[in-house]
Amino acid sequence: MVPAHVGRAAVPVYHPILACRRGELEALRHLDSSAAARLAPVLDVSMVDDAVAESIARLPPGLLPAVDVTALPDGADTELARWNVPLVPVAGLADSDTRLAAHGLAARVYAGRLVVRLRAGSDRAGPDATTAAVERIWRLTRLVPEQCELLVDAGDVCCPADVRLAEPRVRRLVGWARRHAWRAVTVAAGGLPPTLSGYPTDEPVRLERWDWLLWRRLADLGVRYGDYAVGCAVPGGDAAGDRLPTVRYTTDSAWWLYRWSRRGGRGDERVADLCRTLVSAAHWPTDGASFSWGDHEILRRARRVAGAGSTTNWAAWSTSHHLAHVLRQLQQPAGQDEAGKQPARGHRPGGWPLGERRDGARHGGERRGAGWQAGPERGRPARPRWDGEAGRAG
DSSP states (O other): OOOTTTTOOOOSOEEEEEESSHHHHHHHHTBOHHHHHTBOOEEEOSOOOHHHHHHHHTSOTTOOOEEEOTTSOSSGGGOGGGGOSOOEEEEETTOOHHHHHHHHHHHHHTTSOEEEEEETTTOOOOHHHHHHHHHHHHHHHTOOGGGEEEEEEEEEOOSHHHHHHHHHHHHHHHHHHTTSOOSEEEEEEEOSOSOOTTSOSSSOEEEEOHHHHHHHHTGGGOOEEEEOTTSOOSTTOOTTOSSSOEEEEEOSSEEEEEEOOOSTTOHHHHHHHHHHHHHTSTTSOTTHHHHOHHHHHHHHHHTTSSOOOOHHHHHHHHHHHHHHHHHHHHHSOTTOOTTSSOOOTTBOTTSOBTTOOSSSOOOOOOOOOOOBOOOOOOOOOOOOOOOSOOOOOO
């Protein structure tokens, strides 16, 4: 059997792993049709009620999300075929026989395909055991490999040591994946820490996009790109941090973290001051208001023509800008910087300047992102680490 992805460059499809919350879903709802066609989000569902299916049903036409209910127990409410919403089920290697059969039914009812999520940190069997696990998925879902996409989830990658550990492990997994005719292979990781509450307030703080760097180091494999957007990959973590006005603004190799506590207790004043600071920064796009729906909303607050919003709104604006920025990055030729030129001497391709301080020094300008649709106004503690053992599945 010839693997489907060998010898091909990955098409520019982006797979963000998003918490199925109002802010993230709001950002997805404001994508235009061209952006939606290049986006395949994976929604992590932590609770189920009627509002979840309704929210997914309101996503733009052409945007087909994958839905992961692994965190929930088996039951009728997690049988995705009952949701009556177009989606792609996400299967895990440890899912029960009952759940896999239900996922197979949902796959055949909706899109005719499935995502298999292999977690590099926890699914650490050898190649033969991993092959047996995915063959079980194909058998119980009654699908063939060509109907299944493999998502290699590298998890939390928040420092250079994490990148060094993750790269060989992911390479072994992708090497194993080449034994099978997957529809596509995606590598995803999360670069933001579990909490942001320990970072300074009232000044922009630069955080490296280690997940993007990892993928650039894997560019020779021809796999698709995924990340955790402006969320974190640590189970139970919440990159939104405390309830201070917070925006996580994505650039080519970093996030700029804005946490604002100045100007006393008035939320409108704090958010307006945060947004004015952001729109006057060097990393704000020249055409910022048209870069994404999120940028448009940030500019409105900077001009004080709208209210402060809430944690949900701040997450939505940050996510909207991030999605637009990554879609633009994926259109750039490999090895080029944001201006479409070869990286300058002393810079890593697709990474950060060698020796650059991590205290807020600017790197690079920004380009226009994906389109958006206007809509109505809507109101580092210690973290788990992987051990250094090979523990590989390939």
